[in-house]
Amino acid sequence: MDPVIVVGAGPVGLTLALALARQEVPCVVLDEGPGKDEPRPARTVVLREDTAALVERLTGVPLAHAGVRWAGWRSVRRKQVMYEVAFADTDPAPLHIAQHVLTDALRTALAGERLVKVAVESRLDTIEQEPSGVTARTRGASGTWWRGSYLVGCDGPRSTVRKLQDIRFPGRTAVERHAVAALRTDLPWYDEALLHRSPPWRTSGPSAGEVTARPLPDEVWRLDWLLPPGKDLVTPELLLARIRETLAGWGGGPTPPYELLDTGVHAVHHRLARRWRASRVFLAGDAAHLLGALGTHGLDEGLRDADNLAWKLALAWHHGPHEALLDSYQTERRAIVAARLRAADQALPLLRGGGGLRSYVPGSARGHDTLLTDGHLGRGALGAPGTYAGSPLAPGPLEGAAPVGTALGAAVTDVRVTAEDGTFVRLRDRLGRGALLVVLIAPGTGVWERRHWVSAGIMPRLAAAVAALPHRAELLVAESYPGAAAHTVLLVRPDGHLVTALNGVRPADLYTAAEAVLGGPAAAEEGGDGAGARADAGARSR
Known part of the structure; x- marks a missing residue:
């Protein structure tokens, strides 16, 4: 079987290649660059806690050592604190990390991966599809032909893959613009992120209505100033003036010492590809969507694309075509990103003061700051991770369904x-x-060795039901789970989303739910080995 071709060696492409390799799927990564990223301290990313955990699981690197998990968050309007969050174990903090540091960790992990080949200086030129596979040609000094089973375009906003497949990419350009600076200095607060709206000090040039400060390791901070609409040039003199005024305003005195490390202007675009799949070709990350206004996290969504697609491609690679399963990638991920874009577009007139929406939407300045905080912290309609409850892979109503603290999907x-x-x-x-x-919820099992209870009570019947499922499954036992009663059984997808929760051992319901998450009964036959054969194989593997 030919490898999966991943076009693009940014964080999304590298994450997808690692995720596939962990599931024994070989990959070729086409990197149009030299195989390393230029350090840019002002180019950073914010990852939700579970997305950072995905990268840590794939790389084996604790990212907290390379980035900063914020101790807290404050939203300030003029001189008044409007919203404050202190993070704890029950309310995990986002991770703020320089993008080149994240990419380096992924590249290092890939360097030791036997199933992944990274081809540098390989710029995609053409794609040819056949029923049995896909062929990609690269140009340049090392130009050649690559044969693959599938191809995934993770090649950014100007995606060559998307253009070669003639997929439209409608949306809005420059929804927001920010002047950005990374600098080393001593701010009046420690490892807390700050959103300061309408700062009381006078600003140079057009009014800066909002500035964000986010900590990085080694006393480095990324500062973002929201720029007014338009294409006004941000000169070095203007940026330096804003740095001095902002630092002096926060310190309440003269400008403190600082070391300027990097600067830039960041334009936020909102776009969504019409299709994310064209037969054996897929899009992921910035090639499929652009978002980021109001503090929302674009790369975080791209990593979720990779996590969603990897297990589906791996299953199709190992067991043959699963068309409904592969189609579900676009259905699930595009719906979530589209909802986030709609929420941001609806909130923009309210939060930025334009249009008549302000008079129709109830809320005060405090409510506006709460909404912005949601975007920055990955909460609410602007930032919370989406669910796959309406997925085509979701099973219908099950007789034995039980409530738990996690929503289906x-x-x-x-x-x-x-x-x-x-x-x-x-x-x-x-x-x-x-x-x-x-996952069986069985209180009290944690104090006994597994050999004492693995053959007792409902465990043998549950183990037999798991062995008979239409796909390989692992049986785990937890002492407790939020909102779950004793003997609740959870079925979880390979990417960590809840399929169903059942009240006790219900083999028929468990099988139905597992069959649905694989794309339905038809998908079970497409792999060429019927359900009985797969159950026997699963039993032998255990």
């Missing part, structure tokens, strides 16, 4: 579980291996 809570070898691990540690996860 949402990411599961990361609880401690007992694995099949008797070790205690985190639930997230078992994700991304291509297997379904079946």
Whole structure:
């Protein structure tokens, strides 16, 4: 079987290649650059806690050492604190990290991966599709032909893959613009992020209605000033004046010492590709969508694209075409990004003071700051991770369905579980291996070795039901799970989203739900090995 071709060696492409390799799928990454990124301290990304955990699981690198998890967040209007958050274990902080540091960690992990080949200085030129595969040609000194089973375009906003497939990319240009600076200085607060709206000091040039400060390691800060609409040139003199005024305003005195490391102007565009799949070709990350106004996290969504697509491609690569499963990638991910874009577009006139929406939407300045905080912190309509409750992979109503604290289609809570070898691990540690996860909630099991209870009570019947599922599954046991009663059984997708929760061992319901998440009964036959054969293979593997 030919490898999967990944076009683009940014964080999304590298994450997808690693995720596929962890599921024993070979990949070729076409990198049009030299194989390393230029350090740009002013180019940073904010990752939600579970997305950062995805990268850590793939790279084996604790990202908190390379970035900063904020201790808190404050939203200030003029001189008044409008909104304040202190992060704790129950309310995990986002991770702020320089993008080149994130990319370096992914490249380092790929360097030791036997199933991934990174081809540098390889710029895509043409794509040819056939029923059995796809061929890509690269140009330049090392130009050649590459044969693949599938091809994924992770090649950014100007995606060559998208253009070669003639996929439209409608949307809005320069929804927001920000002047950006990375500098080393001592601010009046420590490792807290700040959103300051309508600062009371006089600003140079057009009014700066909003400035954001986000900490990085080694006393480095990224500062973003919201620019007024238009294409006014941001000169070095204007940016330096804003830096001095902002630092002096926060310190309440003369401008403190600072070291300027990097600057830039960041334009936010809102675009959404009409299609994310064209037969054996897929789009992911900035090639499929652009967002980022009001503090929303574009790269975070791109990494979720990779996580969603990887297990589906891996299943199709190993077991043959699963068309409904592969189609679900576009259906699930595009719907979530489209909803986030709609929410941002609806909030923009209210929060930026334009249009008549202000008079129709109730809310005060405090409510506006709360809405902006949602975007920056990954909460609410602007920022919260989407769910796949309306997915074509969701099973219909099940007789044995039970309520738990996680909505169907949402990411599961990361609880401690007992694995099949008797070790205690985190639930997230078992994700991304291509297997379904079946989790039994059994209070009290944590104090006994697995051998004492694995053959008792409902465990043998549950183990038999898991062995008979139409796809490989791992049986885990947790002492508790939010909102779940004892003997609740959870079925979890390989990317960590809840398929269903059942009240007890219900083999028929469990099988129906597993079959649905694979794309339905038809998909079970497309792989060429019927359900009975797969159940036997699963039993043998255990």
